[in-house]
Amino acid sequence: xxxxxxxxxxxxxxxxxxxxxxxxFGCGDGGLLRYLADERxxxxxxxxxxxxxxxxxxxxxxxxxxxxxxxxxxxxxxxxFDYVILSLTLQAVRHTESxxxxxxxxxxxCIVTFPNFGFWFHRYQVILGNMPVSxxxxxxxxxxxxxxLFTVNDFENFCAENSLHIMDRLVLDSKGNKVNFLxxxxxxxxxxxxxxx
Amino acid sequence: xxxxxxxxxxxxxxxxxxxxSLESGSELEGFQVAYETYGTLNAEKNNAILVCHAxxxxxxxxxxxxxxxxxxxxxxxxxxxxxxxxxKKFFVIGVNNLGGCHGSTGPSSINPxxxxxxxxxxxxxLVEDWVRVQAxxxxxxxxxxxxAVIGGSLGAMQALQWSITYPNRILNSIVxxxxxxxxxxxxxxxxxxxxxxxxxPNYNRGHYYDKNVIPKQGLRIARMIGHIxxxxxxxxxxxxxxxxxxxxxxxxxxxxxxxESYLRYQGDKFAENFDAxxxxxxxxxxxxxxxxxxxxxxxxxxxxxxxGKFLVISFTSDWRFSPSRxxxxxxxxxDNGKNVTYAEIDAPHGHDAFLMxxxxxxxxxRRYLENA
Numbered sequence: 001x002x003x004x005x006x007x008x009x010x011x012x013x014x015x016x017x018x019x020x021x022x023x024x025f026g027c028g029d030g031g032l033l034r035y036l037a038d039e040r041x042x043x044x045x046x047x048x049x050x051x052x053x054x055x056x057x058x059x060x061x062x063x064x065x066x067x068x069x070x071x072x073x074x075x076x077x078x079x080x081f082d083y084v085i086l087s088l089t090l091q092a093v094r095h096t097e098s099x100x101x102x103x104x105x106x107x108x109x110c111i112v113t114f115p116n117f118g119f120w121f122h123r124y125q126v127i128l129g130n131m132p133v134s135x136x137x138x139x140x141x142x143x144x145x146x147x148x149l150f151t152v153n154d155f156e157n158f159c160a161e162n163s164l165h166i167m168d169r170l171v172l173d174s175k176g177n178k179v180n181f182l183x184x185x186x187x188x189x190x191x192x193x194x195x196x197x
Numbered sequence: 198x199x200x201x202x203x204x205x206x207x208x209x210x211x212x213x214x215x216x217x218s219l220e221s222g223s224e225l226e227g228f229q230v231a232y233e234t235y236g237t238l239n240a241e242k243n244n245a246i247l248v249c250h251a252x253x254x255x256x257x258x259x260x261x262x263x264x265x266x267x268x269x270x271x272x273x274x275x276x277x278x279x280x281x282x283x284x285k286k287f288f289v290i291g292v293n294n295l296g297g298c299h300g301s302t303g304p305s306s307i308n309p310x311x312x313x314x315x316x317x318x319x320x321x322x323l324v325e326d327w328v329r330v331q332a333x334x335x336x337x338x339x340x341x342x343x344x345a346v347i348g349g350s351l352g353a354m355q356a357l358q359w360s361i362t363y364p365n366r367i368l369n370s371i372v373x374x375x376x377x378x379x380x381x382x383x384x385x386x387x388x389x390x391x392x393x394x395x396x397x398p399n400y401n402r403g404h405y406y407d408k409n410v411i412p413k414q415g416l417r418i419a420r421m422i423g424h425i426x427x428x429x430x431x432x433x434x435x436x437x438x439x440x441x442x443x444x445x446x447x448x449x450x451x452x453x454x455x456x457e458s459y460l461r462y463q464g465d466k467f468a469e470n471f472d473a474x475x476x477x478x479x480x481x482x483x484x485x486x487x488x489x490x491x492x493x494x495x496x497x498x499x500x501x502x503x504x505g506k507f508l509v510i511s512f513t514s515d516w517r518f519s520p521s522r523x524x525x526x527x528x529x530x531x532d533n534g535k536n537v538t539y540a541e542i543d544a545p546h547g548h549d550a551f552l553m554x555x556x557x558x559x560x561x562x563r564r565y566l567e568n569a
Contacts, residue, residue: 045537055560058538058561058568059564059568063537066541074528080531
């Protein structure tokens with residue numbers, strides 16, 4: 001489960017200043033870092049745990065550090081990066097709060113993307129009595145890597161409780177169109193840029 | 198001969214007449230270097246890869262000798278046509294380090310000042326000295342800049358030193374199973390190995406060649422100690438367990454367990470082919486390696502001006518130079534904004550994993566070189 005389309009990359013790229021330093025936590029095949037290096041001239045590093053994805057990062061010509069982002073974030077100094085990105089991974093980490101705090105320690109600003117559990121189709125499936133399965137949540141309950149599913153509202157409450165300033169938000173529906181009305185109900189994928197207040 | 202072998206290879210000798218000043222303050226009045234090459238240096242001379250050897254290896258990195266087909270190069274599984282270090286594309290060079298015992302000037306060479314073998318008078322040679330000599334070899338071959346310098350363990354320290362000493366002469370450092378400096382425990386193992394040699398009655402302060410003896414007992418014990426540190430507990434358990442040589446316990450000090458037999462065999466084999474004076478000096482080169490020493494112990498500062506990109510690889514079961522030692526190197530490179538890729542291979546073989554043909558490990562090197 002990774003951001004794949006160029007428009008997803010463009011959304012994140014649009015929030016990132018050219019020539020900045022970027023860390024992509026859980027960088028997958030390195031596609032986003034490659035895009036950001038080509039389009040935004042960033043100096044980037046990614047962290048990825050899976051062998052096959054590390055190889056793909058090497059093919060993409062990006063700097064990849066093989067490690068577990070919940071254990072190995074000490075590779076990165078406090079304030080060493082302009083942006084720390086965590087795309088479609090926050091719902092799959094064990095200690096959500098400490099991961100976000102680590103991102104805020106390392107980066108001046110943070111960007112996260114996540115599937116919105118509050119999306120109407122997800123709610124509909126729960127009402128019918130099943131755990132949701134969708135494009136953004138493409139797993140069965142027994143094989144999902146996701147351990148902490150949450151909604152757009154939940155995330156904004158989390159930011160408020162932790163004194164985080166939300167700088168940008170973009171919520172997309174399942175067709176990739178921007179949602180302005182009832183984002184917690186109509187949106188399936190959320191992008192946030194935030195920093196410490 | 199397998200089709201992916203470089204085939205029959207020939208060692209060559211390069212002679213340098215000039216005096217070289219060593220890091221220790223000693224001098225050598227001329228010296229020679231044994232080396233081998235595989236593949237073809239292209240017209241631009243930009244496809245050369247230097248392979249640096251570790252404690253007990255040599256310039257014989259790949260292929261076999263015409264008169265000794267069983268003498269296969271020590272990293273043959275990595276180097277050859279179609280292999281990760283593809284000799285159809287790259288010109289690969291192996292150099293026997295100064296102080297060695299496989300053709301380069303070392304303790305068993307004739308000291309021009311005395312007309313006798315150096316023996317114990319041969320100076321201590323450091324990683325920095327080896328790198329300088331390797332650069333002299335590159336000069337003679339017309340190589341201004343290496344496409345890559347690669348090594349495992351002590352060889353990895355040389356690959357790292359290259360990026361420090363010659364930042365403009367290296368495009369990629371491939372640093373495998375490395376440490377930025379030895380720990381007290383690492384030095385302790387080396388000291389036990391040295392004590393085994395220097396307390397051997399045949400050692401004679403290193404002047405044993407003239408007496409036609411070698412400190413064989415000491416060298417074999419040194420090798421046995423070293424060998425234990427190259428393997429993981431799990432690998433040893435897997436390979437030998439508590440398996441006995443014969444059916445029952447012998448209640449004596451002969452070989453009872455298979456591991457004892459294996460260590461004795463490894464020790465004997467090594468002691469016949471390696472020079473104790475060289476072994477002593479190489480362990481010292483390991484102990485003294487510490488690029489951060491001149492920078493108040495801060496590796497970040499020591500690596501501030503390194504050149505080229507880096508591929509750092511460690512192995513989870515390596516307890517001699519564990520992944521955390523590679524982390525130190527990687528972190529210092531990231532702190533300096535250098536291009537670095539780090540792979541941590543989940544391999545069971547311990548430190549020796551860098552010599553194994555693990556496909557995950559070899560694929561990383563292959564892919565890196567394809568995209569470098």
